[in-house]
Amino acid sequence: MSDKRTRMLDYLSQTPAWVTAGELADHLSVTPRSVRSYVTAVKTAAHPLDVIESGPSGYRLNRDAYAAYRTGQAGQAGHGRMTEADTPADRLYRLVRRLTDSASGLDVYELAATLFVSDSTIEADLGKVRSMLAGTDLALTRHGPTVVLTGSETDRRRLLSRMFRDESARGLLQLEEIQREFASESLGAFKTDLLAMLDGQGYFVNEYGTDNVLLHLAIAVDRVGKRPPASAATLPPATPASQLAGSLAHLVTRHFGVELGGDDLEYLALLLSTRVITPGHDQPASALVESFVREDDLEIVRRITRRAGEEYLVDLSDENFVVRLSLHVRNLINRAADRSYSRNPLTRSIKTSYPMTYELAVYIASELQRQEHIVVNDDEIAYIAMHVGAHLEQQTRRRELVSCAIVCPNYYDMHVLLRERIERVLGDELEVVAVVTRSDLDWGAQGADLVLTTIEPRLHADGVIVIQPFLTEGDIDRIRQAASRVRRLRRRAQIKDELLKFFDESLYLRNFYPRDEVEMIRALGERMQAQGIIDQAYVDGAIERELMSSTAFTDYLAVPHAMAMSARRTSIAIVVNDAPMDWGDDRVNVVAMIAFSAAGRASFQSVFDQFVEVFAERADVQRLVKRSTDFASFIDELVHLMDQ
Numbered sequence: 350m351s352d353k354r355t356r357m358l359d360y361l362s363q364t365p366a367w368v369t370a371g372e373l374a375d376h377l378s379v380t381p382r383s384v385r386s387y388v389t390a391v392k393t394a395a396h397p398l399d400v401i402e403s404g405p406s407g408y409r410l411n412r413d414a415y416a417a418y419r420t421g422q423a424g425q426a427g428h429g430r431m432t433e434a435d436t437p438a439d440r441l442y443r444l445v446r447r448l449t450d451s452a453s454g455l456d457v458y459e460l461a462a463t464l465f466v467s468d469s470t471i472e473a474d475l476g477k478v479r480s481m482l483a484g485t486d487l488a489l490t491r492h493g494p495t496v497v498l499t500g501s502e503t504d505r506r507r508l509l510s511r512m513f514r515d516e517s518a519r520g521l522l523q524l525e526e527i528q529r530e531f532a533s534e535s536l537g538a539f540k541t542d543l544l545a546m547l548d549g550q551g552y553f554v555n556e557y558g559t560d561n562v563l564l565h566l567a568i569a570v571d572r573v574g575k576r577p578p579a580s581a582a583t584l585p586p587a588t589p590a591s592q593l594a595g596s597l598a599h600l601v602t603r604h605f606g607v608e609l610g611g612d613d614l615e616y617l618a619l620l621l622s623t624r625v626i627t628p629g630h631d632q633p634a635s636a637l638v639e640s641f642v643r644e645d646d647l648e649i650v651r652r653i654t655r656r657a658g659e660e661y662l663v664d665l666s667d668e669n670f671v672v673r674l675s676l677h678v679r680n681l682i683n684r685a686a687d688r689s690y691s692r693n694p695l696t697r698s699i700k701t702s703y704p705m706t707y708e709l710a711v712y713i714a715s716e717l718q719r720q721e722h723i724v725v726n727d728d729e730i731a732y733i734a735m736h737v738g739a740h741l742e743q744q745t746r747r748r749e750l751v752s753c754a755i756v757c758p759n760y761y762d763m764h765v766l767l768r769e770r771i772e773r774v775l776g777d778e779l780e781v782v783a784v785v786t787r788s789d790l791d792w793g794a795q796g797a798d799l800v801l802t803t804i805e806p807r808l809h810a811d812g813v814i815v816i817q818p819f820l821t822e823g824d825i826d827r828i829r830q831a832a833s834r835v836r837r838l839r840r841r842a843q844i845k846d847e848l849l850k851f852f853d854e855s856l857y858l859r860n861f862y863p864r865d866e867v868e869m870i871r872a873l874g875e876r877m878q879a880q881g882i883i884d885q886a887y888v889d890g891a892i893e894r895e896l897m898s899s900t901a902f903t904d905y906l907a908v909p910h911a912m913a914m915s916a917r918r919t920s921i922a923i924v925v926n927d928a929p930m931d932w933g934d935d936r937v938n939v940v941a942m943i944a945f946s947a948a949g950r951a952s953f954q955s956v957f958d959q960f961v962e963v964f965a966e967r968a969d970v971q972r973l974v975k976r977s978t979d980f981a982s983f984i985d986e987l988v989h990l991m992d993q
Contacts, residue, residue, distance in 0.1 A: 367406035454497035899933030916944035
C-alpha cells in the first residue's frame with residue numbers, strides 16, 4: 350500500500366464522521382480523483398471486507414472491518430508469507446529480517462524468486478536498506494550475487510526494532526502485533542508479572558514505554574541461538590538496573606523457557622530503567638534525593654524551572670515536582686545520548702489540547718538542550734509537558750463557586766434542613782449567599798447566580814429552579830446542570846472580552862500564501878514591527894522556535910512565536926486561507942503569529958487555550974474559514990464558536 354493510501358486510512362481512523370473527497374485531497378495534497386483511486390485500491394485489497402464506506406457525505410472508515418483487515422495482514426506477516434497484498438514496506442521489512450538472520454548472506458536471485466518480484470525490484474530494495482543503515486555500524490557487502498549484512502548483534506536488533514516500530518500504525522506499538530510477529534504468545538502474561546514485580550519494588554511505571562521494551566525482549570528471545578548475544582555496557586552490581594537484570598532472568602525463563610545472556614538481561618534492564626520505571630512510589634522527595642537523584646541534575650532542574658516559572662508566571666518551585674522531574678531528566682539525558690528516544694502516543698493531543706503547557710515544556714527542553722548539548726524531540730517534550738501539566742493541575746485553585754439564594758417559606762426548621770442538604774451535596778458547586786423564608790419576595794433582587802425555590806415563582810427565568818422541600822436526585826441533577834451553565838457562560842464572557850484585546854484589523858490577512866513557514870513568519874513579523882509591537886530579535890526567535898519543533902498545534906492551525914516574552918504588548922497577527930499551506934509535516938488553513946509580552950501572560954493563557962480549542966473540530970474550522978471574509982466577520986465567527 351502506498352504512503353498516500355496509508356495516510357488516508359490514518360486520517361479516516363481519527364474521526365467517526367464522514368470525510369469528503371475534497372478534504373482528503375487537501376490533507377494528502379492530491380486531487381479528489383486521486384483520492385477516489387486510493388479508496389478503490391484499498392477496497393480491492395481488503396475484499397471482501399468493506400473497509401471504507403462511501404456515501405453522499407463522502408467516506409467513512411468501517412472500524413470493525415479495518416481492524417479485521419489489519420489483523421489478517423499481521424497474521425500473514427507473522428507466518429512469513431509474502432502475498433500480492435503485501436506492501437513494499439512489508440517486503441522491505443521481510444528482507445531485513447532475512448538479512449539479520451543469515452550469517453552467510455542471501456542470494457539476490459533466489460530472493461527475487463521467493464518474494465515473487467523481479468531482480469531489479471530486489472536491487473532497488475537493497476538500495477533502500479543501504480540508506481537505512483546510514484548512521485549505524487551496519488553495512489551491506491556484496492560478493493557476486495550474495496549480499497551479507499555485517500555488524501554487531503546489538504545493531505541488528507536495533508534495526509529490527511526501529512523498522513517494526515515504523516511499520517506499526519501511527520507509531521504506537523500494540524502487544525498483539527509484537528506477539529504475532531515474533532511468535533511470543535507468552536508476552537501478555539510476562540507483562541502482567543513484570544508490572545506486578547515493578548510495583549512491588551516501589552517503581553512508577555510508564556505504560557507508554559512498556560511495549561517498546563517488550564519488543565526488544567521479543568527480538569532477543571526470537572534470536573537466542575541464531576546469533577551471538579547482544580553487547581551492553583557492564584552494570585555495577587549495586588545499581589538498580591543490575592538488580593532488575595536478576596529479576597528479569599527469572600521471569601524470562603519462567604515464561605519463555607529460555608535463558609538470555611547476561612548482556613541481554615543488562616540491556617533490557619537498562620531499557621526499563623531509562624524508559625519505563627521511575628523510583629519513588631510512596632517515597633518522600635527527601636528519600637528520593639538521598640537514594641536516586643544526582644545533585645547536579647537537581648541543581649540544573651531547579652535553575653531551569655525557576656527561569657521557566659519567571660518567564661511563564663507559574664509556580665514550579667514545589668520540591669516534590671522538582672525532584673521527580675529531575676529523575677525524568679536523567680533518563681531523558683541518557684536516552685538522548687543514545688538517540689533512542691521514547692515514543693509518546695499522546696504528543697499530538699497534548700499539543701492540541703494543552704498548547705501553553707506544551708509551550709512551557711518546550712522552554713524547559715530548550716534549556717536542557719543548551720546545557721546538556723543534547724537534542725530533545727517532540728515526544729520527549731510531550732513527556733515533560735505531562736509532568737508539568739500534572740503539577741499545575743494539582744496547583745489549580747478551587748474553581749469559582751456559583752452563588753445561590755434559597756427560597757423556602759418558614760415552617761419549623763425546614764429551611765435549615767434544606768440548606769444543610771444543599772451545602773452537603775452541592776458544596777463543591779454552590780455558595781449559599783441568602784436564605785429567604787418569605788413568600789412575598791422580590792424575585793429579581795436576590796443578587797445570586799441561581800435562585801433555588803420550593804414555591805412557584807411569578808415568572809420563570811433561566812436562573813430560577815423549582816425544587817422539592819426534601820431535595821431529590823432529579824433536583825440535584827438540574828442544579829448541577831444550571832451551575833455548570835452559569836460557569837460556562839461566565840467563563841466565555843470573560844474570554845470574549847479578553848480575546849478582543851489581542852486582535853487588530855491591520856494584522857488580519859486573507860488568502861496570503863508565502864513560500865514557506867519562515868517566509869510567513871517574516872511577513873507577519875514585518876507588520877508587527879511596523880506597529881512597534883516587536884523587534885527583529887523577536888522575529889528571529891520565532892524562526893528559531895519553529896525550526897526546533899513545529900508550531901502546528903492542530904491539523905488546521907499554526908501558532909508561530911518566540912520563546913522570549915520581549916514584545917511591548919501581547920498581540921496576534923492572523924492569516925486565514927481557503928486552501929491549506931504546508932507547515933512542517935502538516936497543512937494548515939490558519940496561521941496565528943503571537944507576540945508575547947511579560948505583562949498579562951497569565952490572563953492570555955486561558956484565552957489562548959480557548960482559541961486553540963476552536964480548531965480541534967473540523968466542522969468549526971471549515972465554518973470559520975468559509976465565513977471569515979473580513980476582520981469583522983472573523984471576530985464575530987470566532988466569538989460565536991468560542992461561545993457555543
